[in-house]
Amino acid sequence: MSSENVENVDIVIIGAGFSGMYALHRLRNHNVVCLEAGEGVGGTWYWNRYPGARVDIESVEYSYSFDEELQQEWSWPEYFSAQPDLERYANHVADRFNLRERIRFSNPVKSMRFNQDENLWHVYTAQGNHLVCRYVIAATGSLTAPNMPPWPGREAFKGDIYHTARWPAEGVDFSGKRVGFIGTGSTGIQAMPIIAEQAEELYVFQRTPAFCMPSGNRPLDEEYERDWKDNYQERRRQMLDTYGASLIKQPEFSAHECTAEQREDILEQAWKSQSAFQLILAFSDVMTDPEVNEMVCEFARNKIRSIVKDPEVAELLCPTSYPIGGKRLCIGNGYFEMYNRGNVTLVDVKKAPIIEFTETGLRTEAAQYDLDIIITATGFDAVTGAMERIDIEGCNNRKLVEKWADGPTTYLGAMVSGFPNLFMIHGPSTPAAQAQMITSGEWQVNWTADIIDNMEQEGLSRIDVTEEAEQSWAQEVNMVSEQTLHKLADSWYNAKNIEGKKGGMMIYVGGFPRFSELCEAAIADGYKGFTRE
Numbered sequence: 001m002s003s004e005n006v007e008n009v010d011i012v013i014i015g016a017g018f019s020g021m022y023a024l025h026r027l028r029n030h031n032v033v034c035l036e037a038g039e040g041v042g043g044t045w046y047w048n049r050y051p052g053a054r055v056d057i058e059s060v061e062y063s064y065s066f067d068e069e070l071q072q073e074w075s076w077p078e079y080f081s082a083q084p085d086l087e088r089y090a091n092h093v094a095d096r097f098n099l100r101e102r103i104r105f106s107n108p109v110k111s112m113r114f115n116q117d118e119n120l121w122h123v124y125t126a127q128g129n130h131l132v133c134r135y136v137i138a139a140t141g142s143l144t145a146p147n148m149p150p151w152p153g154r155e156a157f158k159g160d161i162y163h164t165a166r167w168p169a170e171g172v173d174f175s176g177k178r179v180g181f182i183g184t185g186s187t188g189i190q191a192m193p194i195i196a197e198q199a200e201e202l203y204v205f206q207r208t209p210a211f212c213m214p215s216g217n218r219p220l221d222e223e224y225e226r227d228w229k230d231n232y233q234e235r236r237r238q239m240l241d242t243y244g245a246s247l248i249k250q251p252e253f254s255a256h257e258c259t260a261e262q263r264e265d266i267l268e269q270a271w272k273s274q275s276a277f278q279l280i281l282a283f284s285d286v287m288t289d290p291e292v293n294e295m296v297c298e299f300a301r302n303k304i305r306s307i308v309k310d311p312e313v314a315e316l317l318c319p320t321s322y323p324i325g326g327k328r329l330c331i332g333n334g335y336f337e338m339y340n341r342g343n344v345t346l347v348d349v350k351k352a353p354i355i356e357f358t359e360t361g362l363r364t365e366a367a368q369y370d371l372d373i374i375i376t377a378t379g380f381d382a383v384t385g386a387m388e389r390i391d392i393e394g395c396n397n398r399k400l401v402e403k404w405a406d407g408p409t410t411y412l413g414a415m416v417s418g419f420p421n422l423f424m425i426h427g428p429s430t431p432a433a434q435a436q437m438i439t440s441g442e443w444q445v446n447w448t449a450d451i452i453d454n455m456e457q458e459g460l461s462r463i464d465v466t467e468e469a470e471q472s473w474a475q476e477v478n479m480v481s482e483q484t485l486h487k488l489a490d491s492w493y494n495a496k497n498i499e500g501k502k503g504g505m506m507i508y509v510g511g512f513p514r515f516s517e518l519c520e521a522a523i524a525d526g527y528k529g530f531t532r533e
């Protein structure tokens with residue numbers, strides 16, 4: 001690339017999702033550019049536009065806190081916002097804070113190389129841009145890189161194949177169609193009941209059944225909204241003191257302190273709470289005591305048995321192989337009820353796995369299914385996928401994929417040893433998915449921006465972390481995960497959702513307050529674990 005095509009900036013932010021947008025705003029006093037793969041802002045809420053896409057955290061919480069006027073003027077129509085409202089909000093923020101002028105859309109980063117003599121990153125994009133900058137902030141998202149199923153024959157299929165995370169903006173018409181749907185995680189559970197209402201037939205290919213509780217979504221009550229707006233500052237502060245950066249009702253007592261009748265009562269209230277996650281928050285020990293967890297599992301299974309009329313189908317929908325909450329509890333709207341429709345068929349692909357796409361549909365080890373449309377809601381190469389799909393080269397020509405070959409290593413989830421001046425937001429071993437993503441993302445952006453500002457004030461040009469620091473963080477991550485039941489479920493939390501993926505626990509389950517305290521303590525302790533020059 002010739003030198004006249006090189007653009008020099010202070011900071012490159014990768015991704016114009018909620019964290020990247022806030023980073024752009026927070027660091028606006030620097031010469032900063034944001035590179036975004038999509039045509040619009042919103043990240044997760046730009047890409048995941050499948051029918052029924054909705055957040056499972058209340059939007060009064062799942063929104064920015066950095067600007068009081070913004071939180072006073074914005075109104076959410078529902079408790080749990082649908083994708084179009086979240087995307088509208090992202091666009092509003094981009095316009096209101098003049099972010100667009102610094103975002104380069106449809107311009108994914110292809111590769112990055114650190115020049116250790118200059119202490120500069122060279123960033124190359126798909127559109128052929130070459131940017132040179134001191135710092136890179138990768139706000140690439142935890143659930144960005146879609147996991148495409150591995151079966152052969154994709155090109156042979158005569159109908160259409162969609163992944164829910166790459167849904168066409170114009171939507172899909174299912175009327176009169178035979179639809180095959182693969183994946184019964186949070187995404188599948190939201191999308192399928194809507195598709196079943198339109199499609200001629202819906203075949204659900206289920207490998208592992210999911211625990212799911214009713215979302216309880218409803219129009220946002222005006223008084224409730226007013227109360228939040230009157231108390232936003234205090235509530236946002238309180239949120240940061242909770243495990244999940246959310247004021248969701250926390251359990252106060254152990255299940256062992258209750259009689260069997262009291263337990264049933266509490267679980268029934270949790271089921272009807274209209275507040276996502278209350279089933280796993282019914283008692284203080286659901287995620288730590290296998291016996292208590294099993295009680296909650298059986299309560300949830302009995303709900304499935306009471307909703308689904310065909311006992312064989314009901315039994316196949318009952319999860320038995322992992323603890324409830326071990327992977328993310330799904331929040332549904334008519335999901336189990338959907339199986340009472342005449343046009344929905346449940347196919348067990350644990351027993352007889354899918355082996356190929358064919359010209360007319362899908363073949364499992366047991367049968368051929370003729371279909372017009374195939375939808376894969378098969379999740380993501382989560383946490384590390386977005387970073388590993390960029391060719392990143394740090395010091396001594398070391399590639400990030402090589403460094404992470406046995407699983408990601410980070411210090412505080414923010415930096416990787418040998419990759420100086422590169423910060424991640426919601427990187428591996430942060431409380432992603434365990435702590436409300438917008439609020440915890442804002443916190444991480446502020447922490448990172450303070451570090452960069454401090455570097456500038458002190459006239460420093462290079463910051464890295466030590467391998468010892470990475471090892472001590474790995475010990476902390478493992479220690480806290482040993483105390484919970486998350487390790488007993490195969491999911492994207494522990495890299496077991498994708499065959500052959502290595503890495504163990506991908507997220508930090510020690511809670512947001514402990515995470516943020518450790519991050520702050522490292523800086524207060526003279527940048528412990530970092531090297532700066």
Ligand code: NA7
Binds near residue numbers: 349377433
């Ligand atoms: P998830 O939760 O990872 O779910 C993916 C689903 O796809 C899950 O049911 C998987 O079954 C299934 N899957 C994946 N690969 C296959 C193959 N090869 N064959 C059959 N079935 C397969 O992704 P989501 O998009 O639903 O949700 C991601 C997050 O978004 C969620 O945690 C929330 O935070 C929001 P498996 O369970 O692996 O047997």
